[in-house]
Amino acid sequence: MINKLKITFLVGVFMMMFSGHIQAQLQQGQLVDGIAAVIGDEIVLESDVEENLNYAKQQGASNIDKCEFLENLLNNKLLVYEAKKDTLIENRSVAIKEQANAKYNQMLSQFPDEKTMLTAYKFRTAYEMKNAIEKMDTDTYYGQSKYQRITEKADVTPNEVTDFYNKHKLQLPEIKDEVSLAQIMMYPKLTEAHKQELIDKLKKIKQDIAGGETFESQARIYSEDEGSAANGGLYKNINRGQMVKSFEATALNLQEGEISDPVESEFGYHIIQLVRRSGKIYDARHILLKSTPTEEEITSAKKKLDSIKTLIVDGKITFKDAAFKYSDDKRTKFNAGLIPGADGSSKIERESVPGTISYELAGLNKGDITNAFEDEDSRRKVVKIVKIEDAIPSHQITLETDYDRIKQMALNKKRDEMVGKFINSKLSTTFISIDSRYDSCQFRSNWKKESLTK
Structure with missing residues (x-):
């Protein structure tokens, strides 16, 4: 149950919740279904509000409404907007784009082909899906970076921990x-005989490919990699550093079309074929026999x-x-x-x-x-x-048995108060437009820029 105390901490909790359910958002395939608000040049979609609300309900939250979740999204978007202007926060757009491509390829490895994945996630094109992943990763990075910048000097004294406990002890949950x-x-260690058996089997598969069988067909038959076997062992657009070291070192020492001898990794034994290489990106096929004891x-x-x-x-x-x-x-x-x-x-x-x-x-x-x-x-x-x-x-919860836990709660509260103060200081100078469907909302901060002298 979310009570008044927990609502106070939602700014900080949201920072974790946002990054924690990106995958859930993609699985729902919820793209643009209306704009809920605009903060500066950042947009909050109506689907963002619904997804955060549903996620909280799945975690057992109750007695909350859309207005509260919209405000938490507004808070985060304002942090993102301000972070992008903060020269002390590193611009990681290139790294985030590479990370988004890596995530896309990782997800693609779980499907037989790209079209099947795009259909499952309800995206029309690969570009659209990669852009959605990149946008969510960008918001997470900038929102968390600004939150950390604002709160980096936050601390609580033992007296503040005690005061926090005395004020909120009736609201603290039972452990x-x-x-x-x-x-x-x-x-479990494989015997030398078992290892040799796997190596010999891969050597025989390689011989069969040299004799006319295709790598793709042999991967579908023999590979034990659930992520790529159905796709003929193929991984596309692999970034350097994405695969385990022994795999990558072997793949990048091959010529295009060449097939390696058996190589060991923490997952088992592979033969690898380099399909294409372009700068730091490459495509490769492999056949994996797991080290199953x-x-x-x-x-x-x-x-x-x-x-x-x-x-x-x-x-x-x-x-x-x-x-x-x-x-x-x-x-x-x-x-x-x-x-x-x-x-x-x-x-x-x-x-x-x-x-x-x-x-x-x-x-x-x-x-x-x-x-x-x-x-x-x-x-x-x-x-x-x-x-x-x-x-x-x-x-x-008591001070005697749970001091560290209570201290963290008090620290979270102080951090959220610092962020709340920062947000309030920016409202008057930031362009804000909130859809009329939220006209009845009573926000904690003055997002509607209503006159305070009425």
């Missing part, structure tokens, strides 16, 4: 059961992890040091294996813990470590052990 979890994750290889990895658990339990190594030394998870190995929660902290709502891990944790208490178990990470089979670093029962 559900939470846990802090740490993990050590390993990719056998049951024996998984069992071997489990035994190794269980032996590491024994060392930890016996006090011969700490979980932190073991994570750094043995974990293959780059996201957590340098942070004592701690799994980040949705808010960036190490606390995770117990009910949101993934099912496989939750099952393994059943019956365990704070400080306990699971036995090694099989899981998936980014569609790859892995084995893990997980430790319960902390278990926090559901409770009402």
Whole structure:
């Protein structure tokens, strides 16, 4: 539920929400269906208002109306408008365009062809879709950059945190059961015989292509890359740095039309064909055979992890040091294996813990470590052990138990007040036009530029 307190923070929340549901906007295929407002030379579409409203409802928000969401969009667009005039904010238009092309190609890889993707997203042309992605990325970059510029010196004292808590404690939500979890994750190692089997299979496919089979047909038959197999293994308009290093290094050392020998990457083994190269952009086809471990290889990895658990339990190594030394998870190995929660902290709502891990944790208490178990990470089979670093029962927020959380809330409030003050200072000198359908809205700021002496 969104209450009065949460509405106060919507400027800051919107900055995250806007960037977080770009993909959802594209999936809805909502383009231009009317202009809701113009701020300077920035436009707010009616579909923007509807999409933000729907997104908030999906997140459980209630007791809100379109006027509130329009005002948050107005706030963001004014920040974008001002950011583009701010000489201290880097102009990243070239990088954003390249990023938009990369996103487009990544999305294209999930479809058999371009026409199918454009139809699915309800765009008429590739140019139209790339332009929409670029526009959303541009707004996100400039809006966030200006927000950060305005709030970069924001801070709160312990007294301000206490005052914030005392003023808002009746509105603060109850915290559900939470846990802090740490993990050590390993990719099961393939045996040399298994690796050679994959390499030999790719060599045979390459021979068949040399004998008259097309690369495209062999990719459709054999490639295990879900993103490109149906498209004959093709990735178009690849930017340098977009693919994993071993793939890119191999592709860019080929002549157009040439096919590589088998090459290993973190995903498995490939043969790669360079189709076209133009400056920093290239097209390439590949056939991937994934490094999918056998049951024996998984069992071997489990035994190794269980032996590491024994060392930890016996006090011969700490979980932190073991994570750094043995974990293959780059996201957590340098942070004592701690799994980040949705808010960036190490606390995770117990009910949101993934099912496989939750099952393994059943019956365990704070400080306990699971036995090694099989899981998936980014569609790859892995084995893990997980430790319960902390278990926090559901409770009402208090200064004693949740000081850092309350401090962040107080800081967010101060930041939003700073942004609100900045926005109010710009209203009188900025061109603003709001569609008449919002005439009845009572905005927090004077967007209608009504006389304050009435």
